[in-house]
Amino acid sequence: MREEKLQELLNSLSMTEKIGQLVQVPGPVLEAQGQELGIRDDLGISEEIIRNVGSTLNVVGADQIRRVQKAYLEKSRHKIPLLFMADIIYGFRTVFPIPLALGCTFDPKLLKELCAATSEESVAAGAQVTFSPMADLVRDARWGRCLESTGEDPYMNGRYAAAMVEGFQEGLQEERAGKGMASCVKHFAAYGAPEGGRDYNTVDMSERRLRQEYLPSYKAGVEAGCEMIMTSFNTVDGIPSTGNKWLMDDVLRKEWGFEGVVITDYAAIAELIAHGVAQDAKEAARLAMEAGVDIDMCTGCYANNLEALIREGAIDEAWLDRAVMRVLRLKNKLGLFEDPFRGADAAREKEVFLAPGHRALAREAAVKSMVLLENKEELLPLSGEDFRGGKKIALIGPFADNRDALGMWAIHGDKSAVVTVKQALSEMLAPESLACAEGCETLLEEDYTDLTAVYAQTGKSAWNPEKRKEEMERALALAAESDVAVLALGESEIQGGEGGSRTKLTIPGDQMDLLRRVRKCAKKVAVLLFCARPLVLDEVKELSDALLLVWYPGTEGGHAVCDVLFGSREPEGRLSMSFPRSVGQMPLYYNAFSTGRPYDGRTPIRFFSRYTDCANTPLYPYGYGLSYHRAAYGPVRLDSRTLNREGEITVSVEITNESGRAGVETAQLYIRDVTGSVVRPVKELKGVCKVFLEAGEKKTVSFRITEDMLRFYGKELRYESEPGKFRVTIAPDSSREPEEEFVLV
Numbered sequence: 001m002r003e004e005k006l007q008e009l010l011n012s013l014s015m016t017e018k019i020g021q022l023v024q025v026p027g028p029v030l031e032a033q034g035q036e037l038g039i040r041d042d043l044g045i046s047e048e049i050i051r052n053v054g055s056t057l058n059v060v061g062a063d064q065i066r067r068v069q070k071a072y073l074e075k076s077r078h079k080i081p082l083l084f085m086a087d088i089i090y091g092f093r094t095v096f097p098i099p100l101a102l103g104c105t106f107d108p109k110l111l112k113e114l115c116a117a118t119s120e121e122s123v124a125a126g127a128q129v130t131f132s133p134m135a136d137l138v139r140d141a142r143w144g145r146c147l148e149s150t151g152e153d154p155y156m157n158g159r160y161a162a163a164m165v166e167g168f169q170e171g172l173q174e175e176r177a178g179k180g181m182a183s184c185v186k187h188f189a190a191y192g193a194p195e196g197g198r199d200y201n202t203v204d205m206s207e208r209r210l211r212q213e214y215l216p217s218y219k220a221g222v223e224a225g226c227e228m229i230m231t232s233f234n235t236v237d238g239i240p241s242t243g244n245k246w247l248m249d250d251v252l253r254k255e256w257g258f259e260g261v262v263i264t265d266y267a268a269i270a271e272l273i274a275h276g277v278a279q280d281a282k283e284a285a286r287l288a289m290e291a292g293v294d295i296d297m298c299t300g301c302y303a304n305n306l307e308a309l310i311r312e313g314a315i316d317e318a319w320l321d322r323a324v325m326r327v328l329r330l331k332n333k334l335g336l337f338e339d340p341f342r343g344a345d346a347a348r349e350k351e352v353f354l355a356p357g358h359r360a361l362a363r364e365a366a367v368k369s370m371v372l373l374e375n376k377e378e379l380l381p382l383s384g385e386d387f388r389g390g391k392k393i394a395l396i397g398p399f400a401d402n403r404d405a406l407g408m409w410a411i412h413g414d415k416s417a418v419v420t421v422k423q424a425l426s427e428m429l430a431p432e433s434l435a436c437a438e439g440c441e442t443l444l445e446e447d448y449t450d451l452t453a454v455y456a457q458t459g460k461s462a463w464n465p466e467k468r469k470e471e472m473e474r475a476l477a478l479a480a481e482s483d484v485a486v487l488a489l490g491e492s493e494i495q496g497g498e499g500g501s502r503t504k505l506t507i508p509g510d511q512m513d514l515l516r517r518v519r520k521c522a523k524k525v526a527v528l529l530f531c532a533r534p535l536v537l538d539e540v541k542e543l544s545d546a547l548l549l550v551w552y553p554g555t556e557g558g559h560a561v562c563d564v565l566f567g568s569r570e571p572e573g574r575l576s577m578s579f580p581r582s583v584g585q586m587p588l589y590y591n592a593f594s595t596g597r598p599y600d601g602r603t604p605i606r607f608f609s610r611y612t613d614c615a616n617t618p619l620y621p622y623g624y625g626l627s628y629h630r631a632a633y634g635p636v637r638l639d640s641r642t643l644n645r646e647g648e649i650t651v652s653v654e655i656t657n658e659s660g661r662a663g664v665e666t667a668q669l670y671i672r673d674v675t676g677s678v679v680r681p682v683k684e685l686k687g688v689c690k691v692f693l694e695a696g697e698k699k700t701v702s703f704r705i706t707e708d709m710l711r712f713y714g715k716e717l718r719y720e721s722e723p724g725k726f727r728v729t730i731a732p733d734s735s736r737e738p739e740e741e742f743v744l745v
C-alpha cells in the first residue's frame with residue numbers, strides 16, 4: 001500500500017479504532033493460546049477496543065495464527081490485520097546456545113546466520129515480529145538476564161546486535177510477504193545495570209557512562225535498521241524509561257533518527273504508578289504518550305485513557321496519529337494488507353522446523369561458543385580409539401541426560417528434539433564403555449526460595465533421603481570404575497532468565513559434594529558446566545582436570561559436547577563476560593576505570609583500591625579460553641608511532657602455532673587512552689580477528705587504527721578524540737596490559 005493510501009486509512013479511523021492499534025493484548029484475550037511471562041492486572045478494556053487491538057504476543061503456530069487472524073478480520077470494519085509478535089530470542093523450534101554463549105563465538109556473521117534460520121522457522125509459524133535482540137550490556141552475574149545478553153563489551157555487543165537485526169530481517173525489505181521478520185531491539189535503555197543485580201531494580205549512572213558504554217549496542221541495532229525498540233523497566237536518571245521523553249524522543253528519535261515503532265515492556269506503563277512517577281493509569285498513559293511510546297503492551301492504560309486525555313487537551317491528537325501511523329507502516333512493510341496470514345503455513349512448518357541445516361548450524365554455534373577453562377596435562381581431547389577399545393567413561397550429574405537445559409527464554413523450543421550428552425555419547429560408544437548416573441538433583445530448597453511452589457506447579461517432587469544416598473553411591477561406584485569421570489553439572493534453568501537473580505554464584509544442590517567425592521575416587525575428572533551466567537569456580541578449577549563451559553548449548557548441545565570432548569573440533573569460545581573469584585566482586589568487567597590508587601597485586605599495603613580477602617582480578621578474564629592447539633603471541637609492532645587525524649597506523653603481531661594441531665586463534669586488539677579530559681578505561685576492545693593456523697604455522701595479524709576508533713564522550717559530553725598518548729596490544733584475552741605506545745596528533 002502506498003503512503004497516501006495509508007494516510008487515507010488513518011483518516012478514516014474512529015478514535016477507538018486508532019487507540020486500538022496502540023494496544024497489545026496477550027493471547028487469551030483473543031481466545032488464543034500464548035505464553036504470558038509477566039504480571040499484569042486485569043486489562044479491563046472494552047469489547048470495542050478488543051475488536052480493534054493492533055497486536056498480540058507469543059501467539060504462534062500457523063494454524064492458530066490463521067484462525068485468530070481470520071476471526072479478527074471478520075469482525076473488523078477496516079480489515080487492518082493483527083500483528084503477531086513473540087519472544088523468539090535464540091531460536092524457534094531449533095534452539096541455539098543462549099546469547100551469552102553466542103557472545104563467546106566472536107563471530108557476528110554466525111549470529112546473523114542463525115537469526116536468519118530462526119526467522120525462517122518463525123515466519124512459517126506465523127510470527128511477524130521478534131522481541132530480539134536484547135542489546136543490554138551486562139557486568140553483574142547476579143542478574144539472571146545475563147543469559148540473554150551477548151556480554152560485557154560495548155564494541156562486541158554493538159556488532160552482535162547489528163548482525164542479529166540483519167539476520168532476523170533478512171529479506172524483509174525486498175520480498176515483502178513471507179521472508180524475514182521485524183526485529184525489536186530491547187530493553188532501551190541500560191536494563192542490564194540494575195543495582196545489586198536484582199531484576200527490575202533501579203539503574204542510575206552518569207550520562208557519560210550511559211552514552212559511552214550502554215547506548216552503543218542499541219544504536220548499532222537502530223543503524224542496522226531494526227523496525228522496533230522496546231522500553232526497559234528501569235529508571236534512567238530517575239525517570240522510568242517508559243515515561244522518559246529525553247531517552248525516547250531526544251536521543252532515540254531526534255539524535256538517532258529512529259522512525260520505527262516503540263513498544264513498552266510488559267505492563268511497563270502501569271508500572272509508572274508503582275515506580276511513583278504517575279498517580280494513576282491516566283497519568284501513566286500521558287507520560288508514556290509524551291515520551292513517544294507507541295504500543296502499550298498488556299495494560300489498559302492507553303485503551304482506557306487516551307480518548308479522555310485527548311478530549312481534555314492533555315495530549316495532542318497528532319501524537320496519537322503519529323503513533324498509529326508508525327504501526328500501520330510496519331504492517332504495510334510486512335505486506336500484511338496484501339496477505340494478513342504472511343508466511344503462516346503448516347506444511348512449511350514441517351519443512352523448516354528443525355531442518356537438518358538448522359540443526360547443523362546449532363551444532364556449529366554450540367561448538368564455537370564452548371569455552372575450555374582448564375585442561376590439565378591435556379586431558380582433552382579424549383581419544384575416541386581408547387574409548388572404543390575398552391576404556392570407560394562414567395557420565396555423571398544432573399545434566400548428563402537433561403533436556404531442560406535450554407535456558408529460560410527458549411519458550412518455543414522443542415525439548416523433545418534436544419540431543420543430550422548421554423544420547424550423543426551412546427551414539428558413538430559401545431554400551432560397555434559408557435555408564436551413566438544422575439548422582440544428585442540440580443537444586444535443593446536452600447538454593448531457590450520458591451522451589452516448593454515450583455514443584456507443586458510442575459507435579460515434580462524432591463528426592464527423599466534414601467534416594468539421595470543411593471544415587472550418590474551409584475555415581476561414585478561408576479566413577480571409581482571409570483578411566484574418566486565426565487561430570488555434567490550446572491545451574492537449574494529456573495535460576496536464570498527473567499526474574500532469575502541470585503546472591504550466590506555457586507553450583508547448587510549436592511553437586512559440589514558430588515564433585516568432591518568423585519574427585520577422590522576417579523582417575524580423571526572432566527567437568528561440563530551448564531549455566532546461564534558466570535559462576536564462582538575457584539573450587540571447581542582445583543578439583544577438575546578439565547573444565548569445559550558449555551553454557552546452555554541448545555538443541556544440538558550433546559553432539560557439540562562430543563565433538564569437543566573427542567577433538568573432532570576444538571573448543572573455540574572466548575569468554576564474553578569475566579568470571580569472578582567471589583560474588584563480592586560484582587560488578588566485574590575488564591574495561592573498568594583506573595582509580596587514583598590502582599593496585600599492582602603485590603605491594604602488601606592496605607591503602608590501595610583492593611579487597612583485603614580477595615584479588616581484584618577475575619578468575620577467568622574477558623576474552624579468555626584455552627584451545628587444543630597452543631599459540632604464542634610475539635611482540636606488538638606499530639608501523640608508526642604517530643597517528644594523524646586523517647591518517648591511519650597499522651599494529652601487528654606474529655602468532656605462532658607451537659603445537660602439532662591446527663586451530664583458530666581469536667586475536668583481540670585492546671587500546672588504552674592514557675590521559676583524557678575525563679577518566680578513561682584501563683583498556684577497550686577495538687577489534688577482533690579470528691585466524692586459522694595449521695600445525696606449526698606462523699601468521700601476522702594486523703589491525704588498522706584510525707582516529708574515529710579513539711573517540712569518547714569527553715568533558716563537554718561531545719563524542720570526539722583528544723590528542724595524546726595511547727597504548728595498544730594484540731592479545732589472546734583481556735588480561736594483557738597494552739604495551740606499545742603511539743600518539744594522536
Ligand code: NOJ
Pocket residue numbers: 037038057087131186265266498
Ligand atoms: C518481559 C521481558 O522483559 C521482555 O524481554 C519480553 O519481551 C516481554 N516480557 C514480553 O514477553
